[in-house]
Amino acid sequence: MGAEVSIYDACLDPFGRNLANLEGIRERVLFVKGDIRDKEKVEETIKAVEPDLVFNCAAQVSHLDSMNNPLLDIDINCRGNMTVLEVCRKFADGAKIIYAGTRAQIGRLKYSPIDEEHPSEPIDVYGIDKLAAEKYHRLYNDVYGLRACSVVINNSYGPRHQMKHRKYGILNWFIRLALEGKEISVYGDGRQLRDYNYIDDVVDAMLLCAQEEKTNGQRYLLGSGKPIQFIEMVDKIIHTVGSGSRKRVPWPADREAIETGDFFVSFEKIKRELGWVPKTDFDEGLKKTVDFYKMHLQKYI
Numbered sequence: 001m002g003a004e005v006s007i008y009d010a011c012l013d014p015f016g017r018n019l020a021n022l023e024g025i026r027e028r029v030l031f032v033k034g035d036i037r038d039k040e041k042v043e044e045t046i047k048a049v050e051p052d053l054v055f056n057c058a059a060q061v062s063h064l065d066s067m068n069n070p071l072l073d074i075d076i077n078c079r080g081n082m083t084v085l086e087v088c089r090k091f092a093d094g095a096k097i098i099y100a101g102t103r104a105q106i107g108r109l110k111y112s113p114i115d116e117e118h119p120s121e122p123i124d125v126y127g128i129d130k131l132a133a134e135k136y137h138r139l140y141n142d143v144y145g146l147r148a149c150s151v152v153i154n155n156s157y158g159p160r161h162q163m164k165h166r167k168y169g170i171l172n173w174f175i176r177l178a179l180e181g182k183e184i185s186v187y188g189d190g191r192q193l194r195d196y197n198y199i200d201d202v203v204d205a206m207l208l209c210a211q212e213e214k215t216n217g218q219r220y221l222l223g224s225g226k227p228i229q230f231i232e233m234v235d236k237i238i239h240t241v242g243s244g245s246r247k248r249v250p251w252p253a254d255r256e257a258i259e260t261g262d263f264f265v266s267f268e269k270i271k272r273e274l275g276w277v278p279k280t281d282f283d284e285g286l287k288k289t290v291d292f293y294k295m296h297l298q299k300y301i
Contacts, residue, residue: 006049008042008058010035015061016162016169020299036080042087051092053210056084056137057100059130062167063258066126077129078136085140085148093146097137098206101152101219103263105131113266116221124258134219141217149209150219151202154265158199158285159292163300171196174237175293176301178244187251190231193262195224198285201278208274215274223265224278236283240290 005025011017011033022031030049034041036058059077060066066073081099088095104127105120122128137148161169163176177184205222209215228236231246238244251259270276280288293300 003053004030004049006030006032006045006051008032008034008036008045010058014162014165014167015059018160018162018300020296021160036084037075039083039087042083043091046087046092051095054084054088054092054095054097055100055206055210056081056097058084059100060126061102063104063124063126064254065167066124066129067254067258070125073125073129077126077133081133081136085136085146089140089144089146093144096147096210096216097149098210099134099137099148099150100206101134101150102127102130103152103154103260103265105134105152106260106263108260109262109264112262113223113264114221115266116219116269123260138217138219147213147216149215149217151206151209152219152221153202154195154197154222154224154263156197156199156202158289159296160300161199163293171233171237172289172293174234175241175290176297178237178241179290179293179297181243182245184234184238184244184246185249186231186234186246187249187255187259190234190248191229192259193227193264194230194233195222195227195264196233196282196285197222197224197278198280198282198288201280204279205270205274205276208270208276212274218273220270220274220276221265221267222270222278223267224282225267226282227262227264228282233282236286237290240283240286 007029009017032045060073107121107123120131134150140146141148157171161172163172166173174184234246
């Protein structure tokens with residue numbers, strides 16, 4: 001689209017950064033290694049690039065890690081986001097921030113499909129901190145006029161996602177297991193319904209929100225319109241990859257305590273206001289993802 005793009009990443013393990021993702025664009029972007037908790041570095045970078053748009057995707061994103069190390073989650077997902085907002089307020093108040101929210105902000109389903117008016121009662125520290133950060137962004141929009149909106153991302157998948165571990169991005173982790181001919185464990189009966197959005201559709205939603213002034217101060221939920229059972233997702237992976245197997249196992253206590261059950265979303269608001277609809281159905285997106293990792297697996301394991 002002709003933009004000058006800067007990428008700011010702390011490169012912390014195990015949060016998914018992979019320099020292989022810069023292949024093909026490395027000479028066309030500015031890459032800055034920096035932490036959103038480092039106020040001086042954030043300030044230095046914001047002053048240097050003078051951004052028109054800030055896509056705020058930096059986070060600690062593991063549900064279990066947030067429960068095992070809540071202070072780290074608070075440090076990154078709350079204090080880190082406040083640092084970004086304060087620096088932008090002082091040195092880039094003309095920029096617009098598009099915040100990457102998460103379904104974990106919602107908690108367990110009260111009614112279906114979930115929409116923007118659904119109660120937000122997170123069931124883990126990660127969800128609480130991400131919800132707080134979203135509220136910070138909307139507050140700065142309303143009080144300081146720092147334009148911001150939130151795109152609440154459901155289960156996203158696609159090429160270039162991390163697959164070194166199963167702490168987050170479970171679908172891509174399962175693809176790795178299948179590619180390696182290993183067994184995939186499904187907790188319980190695996191019949192909980194879930195939405196899955198292909199990465200290109202998620203990016204389209206964020207770009208649309210960036211371009212429209214009516215999105216300022218708003219939140220938009222992304223969904224597929226076609227939820228599928230978790231165990232069906234696993235079977236589709238095994239079929240598409242052509243290897244691997246699955247077994248059902250009991251829920252580990254720590255995971256069962258923060259399991260949401262069924263979770264599927266109405267994307268009517270973003271469809272009505274911005275015309276967004278997911279263009280990539282699950283089978284097509286899964287095939288594209290599997291084909292990518294069959295070619296590039298060694299760069300991601």
